[in-house]
Amino acid sequence: MTTKTITRANIVATLRHETGLPQTECEELLKSVLDEISDSLIEGETVKISSFGTFAIRQKSQRMGRNPKTLEGFMIAPRRVIAFRPSAKLR
Incomplete structure (x- = not known):
């Protein structure tokens, strides 16, 4: 079994392909989601x-x-x- 590492760039490319949004918007969207998860975990949620x-x-x-x-x-x-x-x- 081969393993593949999924990177931010991979996720942004998939978002761009699936939604048709510009790359910069996809990058901002991913950053917002990851920031929200990080902030919630930092607060102990x-x-x-x-x-x-x-x-x-x-x-x-x-x-x-x-x-x-x-x-x-x-x-x-x-x-x-x-x-x-x-x-x-x-x-």
Whole structure:
């Protein structure tokens, strides 16, 4: 199975082809959507996109880590991470 990376340029090209809008409008549209998702996640909100999936912020607690080369232990600080759960249609 070959894997392909979808880039912003790919999405803009697809939007342009599907909608017939000018490239600059498609770029602005994509930027607006991504900015809205980012801003919502930064504020701690969950973003649910129907038939696609749900983005949410998860809190990771402090934990022990280990340097595999020296086997020295150290504490990994607590942090926030983005989690994505695909919808049933994507699974």
